[in-house]
Amino acid sequence: MKYFSFRQNRASVLCYYLNLALGQFDNALISLMPSKLQDIITYQSLLSYAKACIQLSDQLLYLKEKGFSKVIIPSRGAYPFWHRALHIYLEKGLKGAKFTSIHHHFKEWLVPFTADWGGDATMGFASKEIRRFWVKLVADYLNRISSPNTTFYQNLVQYVGKKLTLNPSNLLPSTKFLAPDSNDGFIFLDTAITGQAIYEVIEAFQDFGIKEYFVVLIVDENGSKLKSKYRAKISKEESAGRLRVIYTDKIFSEDTSPLLNSGICTVVFPSLIEQALSTVPSFRVEKACGAGLWFIDATSHLYSKPLNGIRGGVATLQSMMEKNLLAGKEISDKMLIDGTIEEMDLIAPSINIFSPETTKSIISERIGAHKLFPGGVGVTGTHIVRIELPPEVRSKVLKGI
Numbered sequence: 001m002k003y004f005s006f007r008q009n010r011a012s013v014l015c016y017y018l019n020l021a022l023g024q025f026d027n028a029l030i031s032l033m034p035s036k037l038q039d040i041i042t043y044q045s046l047l048s049y050a051k052a053c054i055q056l057s058d059q060l061l062y063l064k065e066k067g068f069s070k071v072i073i074p075s076r077g078a079y080p081f082w083h084r085a086l087h088i089y090l091e092k093g094l095k096g097a098k099f100t101s102i103h104h105h106f107k108e109w110l111v112p113f114t115a116d117w118g119g120d121a122t123m124g125f126a127s128k129e130i131r132r133f134w135v136k137l138v139a140d141y142l143n144r145i146s147s148p149n150t151t152f153y154q155n156l157v158q159y160v161g162k163k164l165t166l167n168p169s170n171l172l173p174s175t176k177f178l179a180p181d182s183n184d185g186f187i188f189l190d191t192a193i194t195g196q197a198i199y200e201v202i203e204a205f206q207d208f209g210i211k212e213y214f215v216v217l218i219v220d221e222n223g224s225k226l227k228s229k230y231r232a233k234i235s236k237e238e239s240a241g242r243l244r245v246i247y248t249d250k251i252f253s254e255d256t257s258p259l260l261n262s263g264i265c266t267v268v269f270p271s272l273i274e275q276a277l278s279t280v281p282s283f284r285v286e287k288a289c290g291a292g293l294w295f296i297d298a299t300s301h302l303y304s305k306p307l308n309g310i311r312g313g314v315a316t317l318q319s320m321m322e323k324n325l326l327a328g329k330e331i332s333d334k335m336l337i338d339g340t341i342e343e344m345d346l347i348a349p350s351i352n353i354f355s356p357e358t359t360k361s362i363i364s365e366r367i368g369a370h371k372l373f374p375g376g377v378g379v380t381g382t383h384i385v386r387i388e389l390p391p392e393v394r395s396k397v398l399k400g401i
Helices: 009-020 043-065 079-091 097-105 127-142 148-163 196-207 228-239 270-279 281-286 308-326 334-344 356-367 391-398
Strands: 070-073 107-110 186-192 213-219 243-247 265-268 292-295 377-379 385-387
Touching (some): 043 079, 043 097, 043 186, 043 243, 043 308, 043 334, 070 079, 079 097, 079 186, 127 148, 127 281, 148 281, 148 292, 148 391, 196 228, 228 243, 265 356, 270 281, 270 391, 356 385
Parallel strands (some): 070 107, 186 213, 265 385
Antiparallel strands (some): 265 292, 377 385
16 A cells, blocks of 8 residues: 655654554454545544534533533534544643643533334334433432433443443433533533434423533534524524524534444344333333433444544544644645545555444444344444343343332
């Protein structure tokens, strides 16, 4: 493989990742059709993404001054923006005590507001009903109420999460998150394409009496796909001072491989949801139950393998863009960026990282799925992994509810 010439020190880290790609690819992963990173990751999309991350970092500082310290992140697409925003504070020169002060000020809670549940469509689940489950979970925790929702989710994190060897950091609200504060409100950081998800979430906020919130909404394709009904709701929340929209060209971290979203994957458990609906009265009344977990280190087993060069390469390109924008300039060497992305496509030319089956393979290898879950592991078109839990595991999660 012939690499382009790096002419500036800023590309030295990226060069490391690309050279890592020259190793032997792990035969355990499934070989699929070639991928084309340059179809969605371009100079312009990286530039727009970086601008959105910088805007988010500024918005977070503004909200910090307003007394907000709690952050709820409900989607895989939003998490990388949060991750990049914190990194930007370092790039702005906020190091040592100043960075620690900002980083420790915010207390995040990662709650997978996924509307996917993976079961039989004839059961009539609607996304609105499932999102109401997640909002009620948040409301109960914030009001310090023990409920079937909180017990179910806590059991899921503590038992199934442990079995999967998930990193449980921030999957449950910390004691500090739940402690009474001068501002009991929270920041809700989400992404939007059509706007349906945030519309349903805000409606549920209001239904469950949640009033102290501020939504930071990162909108894909500069809002061109927002539907009028949902756009009107977003505008109303903006006028009320409860929402800020940040537009970007392309959220390439949305509904995709964990290689492109800081290593995040959502896992859902269809058979557990079906059993919970049949045994927990309040879930039957609400006609919905969410059983999802965030896998926040889903690619940790790839750190010494070629595929990690894609994750590392994208992160390095993002950092390059951010640093230049913060310095008051855009990267002039567009050819350098485009050439880098083309080279990244050659890291594993027979692997289509955009295929859900590749995500399934990555996650299955990470958790040893063939031993733990003989019932099967599946995947959705949006890269959500579905795991069928055995009866004894489901019973332990539902115990005491």
